Amino acid sequence: MILDLKGIYKNYQAGDMEVPVLKNIDLQVKEGDYLSIMGPSGSGKSTLMNIIGLLDKPTSGTYLFDGINIADQNDHSLSSIRNKGIGFVFQNFNLMPRETALANVELPLLYAGVKKRKRREIATAALEKVGLADRMKFYPTQLSGGQKQRVAIARAIVNTPKILLADEPTGALDSRSGDQVMELFSTLNSEGVTIVMITHEKSVADCADKIVVIYDGELMSLGEYNERGQAQRSRQANTASAKKLTLEKTETQQQGGNDNG
Numbered sequence: 001m002i003l004d005l006k007g008i009y010k011n012y013q014a015g016d017m018e019v020p021v022l023k024n025i026d027l028q029v030k031e032g033d034y035l036s037i038m039g040p041s042g043s044g045k046s047t048l049m050n051i052i053g054l055l056d057k058p059t060s061g062t063y064l065f066d067g068i069n070i071a072d073q074n075d076h077s078l079s080s081i082r083n084k085g086i087g088f089v090f091q092n093f094n095l096m097p098r099e100t101a102l103a104n105v106e107l108p109l110l111y112a113g114v115k116k117r118k119r120r121e122i123a124t125a126a127l128e129k130v131g132l133a134d135r136m137k138f139y140p141t142q143l144s145g146g147q148k149q150r151v152a153i154a155r156a157i158v159n160t161p162k163i164l165l166a167d168e169p170t171g172a173l174d175s176r177s178g179d180q181v182m183e184l185f186s187t188l189n190s191e192g193v194t195i196v197m198i199t200h201e202k203s204v205a206d207c208a209d210k211i212v213v214i215y216d217g218e219l220m221s222l223g224e225y226n227e228r229g230q231a232q233r234s235r236q237a238n239t240a241s242a243k244k245l246t247l248e249k250t251e252t253q254q255q256g257g258n259d260n261g
């Protein structure tokens with residue numbers, strides 16, 4: 001199991017108040033899985049991603065990353081697990097603007113202490129893999145959005161991480177570039193890369209093998225989410241028709257009043 005989260009809670013302190021953002025999250029991801037996490041804005045998607053990506057710690061619960069209990073690790077070992085084990089892809093690419101595509105992709109290898117010649121060799125192969133062999137020397141401003149995201153993906157996979165984490169990877173792209181990025185994810189997954197992807201869009205989420213939904217800090221299956229939505233809609237419909245009835249009654253009463261007057 002690469003990710004094993006049990007009973008994860010995350011509270012944020014806002015003034016005197018403790019705000020629960022993640023509630024009793026259980027999530028397991030195996031090697032080779034391709035999972036997407038959907039949910040409305042503010043439901044806790046990025047908070048969960050930050051915890052999965054070892055950028056933040058849960059308030060309570062157990063999280064094992066590749067069998068390692070995260071609670072027992074200090075900041076130094078957490079960042080080393082993160083650098084070796086996790087590739088990140090963000091909505092806004094997060095490339096270094098003053099570095100070429102090649103230098104951007106080489107960066108994680110530099111942190112990992114890989115020698116210059118080897119760095120170049122691995123980064124070049126990663127850029128070829130994402131279809132950018134002819135854009136190695138380009139700066140981010142000279143690349144389209146889709147190309148920038150593909151550079152970011154090359155950077156994310158260059159260390160052969162255990163898992164690729166993506167937060168709205170197609171959010172800033174037109175649909176054609178978005179499709180290319182999704183094709184690339186599918187190819188990587190078929191080659192064994194484990195992927196966890198956050199997205200608002202059902203059509204994007206459908207590219208994964210499995211979809212879960214986070215709603216108001218709770219993780220649930222798509223089926224459960226739809227059932228809850230239906231229950232809520234019928235409650236709202238009941239409230240609306242109740243209001244309508246009250247309104248009609250008032251109008252009748254008013255009419256009655258007018259007739260009398």
Ligand SMILES: Nc1ncnc2c1ncn2[C@@H]1O[C@H](COP(=O)(O)OP(=O)(O)OP(=O)(O)O)[C@@H](O)[C@H]1O
Pocket residue numbers: 012013014019021039040041042043044045046047048
């Ligand atoms: N540092 C913080 N302090 C207090 N509350 C926070 C903090 N970070 C996030 N929150 C709250 O946690 C909730 C979830 O935020 P999060 O960023 O995880 O949402 P999201 O699902 O990623 O939304 P979006 O789709 O808009 O990116 C929000 O209600 C937010 O106000």
Ligand SMILES: [Mg+2]
Pocket residue numbers: 045046047
């Ligand atoms: Mg978010």
